[in-house]
Amino acid sequence: MTLEQDIALMSNKIAVVTGGSKGIGLAVCTALVARGVKVVIGDILIKEGQEAVAALNKNAGNESAVFQYCDVRKYDDLKVLFNVAETRFGGVDIAVLNAGIAIQAGGLFDPMEDESERFIHDVNVGGVIKGNKIAIMHMMKRKGGIIINTSSIAGIISGGGLGAYAATKHAVIGWTRSLEPLQSFNIRANAVCPYWTETDIIKLPPNPDGSKNDFLDVLDASPKAPMEHVVETFLSCIRNEEYAGEALIVAPDGCHEHPRSDLxxxxxxxxxxxxxxxxxxxxxxxxxxxxxxxxxxxxxxx
Ligand SMILES: NC(=O)c1ccc[n+]([C@@H]2O[C@H](COP(=O)([O-])OP(=O)(O)OC[C@H]3O[C@@H](n4cnc5c(N)ncnc54)[C@H](O)[C@@H]3O)[C@@H](O)[C@H]2O)c1
Incomplete structure (x- = not known):
């Protein structure tokens, strides 16, 4: 699709993007604003989010983006975030639930402590499910909408070293596929599953005992999915009316639809x-x- 065709399709739509202060979320926001979409960024990184919004608005030459502090673990924060899209721009057409972390991504050897164990699940899974439920409230009012959840290649394959992270990203795909029936009333939800992409998250934090996460060596040696393929895949979820309940892998050579397995x-x-x-x-x-x-x-x- 050409940029002009995208603008014709997307211009004046309104998007909420979590985890939009940097990385993949910010790249998606930049592409959306370039297509005339109004964007509300929700993130815990206030300074980065405000700077991102200032740059987006400067490029657009108008108020196309707004930042709202939002911790995706909290319903109250998410409600405020989506309501900002209503009050500032008039509704919600697109919801990108993208915030995610790789803290205690390994799982197996992390301490057996309820609170720390729960953290990655609360952000990566809770943030998506809670955000989707609120998005659906807004989209029922608008009689339709597009939900895009960020999963990962770790939502499709799972190996040693990233067990807890993989569990959360598998959960995102399971949840997203369960929303497929909503397409019959014009709400389409899909999951984007990037292969490793150059952002801060693949600098994997150290293990709780301070030692290096050995999986870093695999990550460093691995091919990467270029950010433009990642962004294109998010855009394809908006363009392609056939997509509902899909898990779209972003590989180094572009987007691949992940086939559903037969029983x-x-x-x-x-x-x-x-x-x-x-x-x-x-x-x-x-x-x-x-x-x-x-x-x-x-x-x-x-
Ligand atoms: N980069 C990769 O290789 C890769 C691959 C597959 C999936 N992903 C997923 O892509 C998404 C974006 O990650 P990224 O690569 O841009 O990394 P990133 O670390 O650059 O960005 C993550 C963003 O999420 C925000 N965030 C974290 N916790 C939050 C919370 N509780 N509430 C609100 N915002 C919060 C961060 O502040 C940050 O802005 C994540 O869900 C990640 O799991 C990344």
Whole structure:
């Protein structure tokens, strides 16, 4: 697609992007603003976020971006963030739940402490699920929208060294695929799964005992996915109306759709398929009705 075609499609849409103060999130915000999208960045990095917004607005020549402090672990922060998109720009069309960390990414040898164990899950999984639920409230009001969740190549493959991180990123794909049925009422959710990309996160913090995470050697030796392929894949989630419930790998050579695995034949029967056929439209109707009611109640309490 040309930039002009993108602008025709995206101009004046409104996006919320978590983890947008730097790295992949900021690159996505830059591409969105260049296409006429209004962007609300939510992040815990205030100085970086404010500087990013100032640069985006300077380039755009108007107020295209706003920063709002938001810790994605907290519903209250996320509610404020999405509400800023309503009050400053008039609604939410696109939600990019991208904030993520690789602290205690290994898992296996980290201390058996509830609080520290929970941290990576609260940010990488909780931040996505909570953000999606709030995004859906706004998108029901607007009768549609696009959700893009940042997973990772570690959401698809898993090896030694990054167990806890991989668990969170597998969870993001599982959750995103569960939202596929929402496409029947015009909300499309997809997960982007970058291979290693040059940002601060791949500088992996040291282990809790201060020692180096040995996986760094593998990361350093690995090919990298260029940022322009990562950004293109996020944009393709907006452009491609076929995408719903997809997990899109960003490899060094570009975007690859990750095929869904089939169940073994013994898991499926004629009667089960028949029951599923009858269940699905009923489930969809109920889901739509419940979400419409929930959205109205949500805005009446804001
Ligand atoms: N760079 C890679 O190789 C790579 C590969 C696959 C997936 N990812 C994923 O991409 C996403 C973006 O990471 P990145 O590579 O740009 O790294 P990054 O460290 O540059 O950016 C992460 C951003 O998330 C923000 N953040 C962290 N915790 C937060 C919280 N509690 N609330 C709000 N914001 C918070 C950070 O402040 C930062 O701005 C992450 O979800 C990461 O897991 C990165």
């Amino acid at each position: 073994p034949e013994s898991c499926v029967s004629e009667s089960m398929l028949q029951a599923l056929l009858e269940y699905q439209p009923k489930m969809l109707e109920k889901t739509k009705q419940k979400l419409e009611e929930a959205s109205k109640a949500y805005f009446s309490k804001l």
